[in-house]
Amino acid sequence: METIISSGKTDSQTLYETDYLEWIETIVEKLRSENYAHVDWENLIEEIEDMGRSERRSLESNLIVVLLHLLKWQYQPESRSGSWESSIIEHRRRIKKALKESPSLKPYLERILAECYGEAVKQAKAETRLPLEIFPIQCLYELEDVVDDEFLPE
Known part of the structure; x- marks a missing residue:
C-alpha cells in the first residue's frame, strides 16, 4: 500500500x-x-495527452523541413546538393512512418500544411538570402507531392 x-x-x-x-x-x-x-491517474493522463501533442509537433517539424528544402531546391537550383535531397528523403520517411503508425494524423497534416508552408518560407528566406517576395504566399505543393519520394520541383 x-x-x-x-x-x-x-x-x-x-x-x-x-x-x-x-x-x-x-x-x-x-x-x-x-x-x-x-x-497515478493524474500524471498518467497528462503523459498520454503529451504523447499526442508530441506526435503532432514532430509531424509539423518534419513537414516544415521538407517544405523548406523543396523551396530551396526550386528557388536556388544552382545550390542543389545531395544533403538537401537527403534531408527531403529522411523527413519524408519520418512523415510517412508517423502516418503509417497513426493514420488519424493525416487530417491534421492537411490542416497544418499552409501554416507550415509559411514557416518554411520564412526559414527559406533566411537561409537563401532571397527576397521574401520571391516565394509565393500560397503553398505551391500538394500534400501528395510533399510526401512523394519521386517529387522534386523544377
Missing part, C-alpha cells in the same frame, strides 16, 4: 517528479496487475 508523504503527495507522484523511468515502470506494473486504485 502507498504511503502518503507530508506534502500530501503519494510516493507515486513524488516518483514521477524524481525518476520518470521508474515511475513509468511502476505504473505499468500497477496496470498489469490491475491495481487501478494505486495508479
Whole structure:
C-alpha cells in the first residue's frame, strides 16, 4: 500500500517528479496487475495527452523541413546538393512512418500544411538570402507531392 508523504503527495507522484523511468515502470506494473486504485491517474493522463501533442509537433517539424528544402531546391537550383535531397528523403520517411503508425494524423497534416508552408518560407528566406517576395504566399505543393519520394520541383 502507498504511503502518503507530508506534502500530501503519494510516493507515486513524488516518483514521477524524481525518476520518470521508474515511475513509468511502476505504473505499468500497477496496470498489469490491475491495481487501478494505486495508479497515478493524474500524471498518467497528462503523459498520454503529451504523447499526442508530441506526435503532432514532430509531424509539423518534419513537414516544415521538407517544405523548406523543396523551396530551396526550386528557388536556388544552382545550390542543389545531395544533403538537401537527403534531408527531403529522411523527413519524408519520418512523415510517412508517423502516418503509417497513426493514420488519424493525416487530417491534421492537411490542416497544418499552409501554416507550415509559411514557416518554411520564412526559414527559406533566411537561409537563401532571397527576397521574401520571391516565394509565393500560397503553398505551391500538394500534400501528395510533399510526401512523394519521386517529387522534386523544377
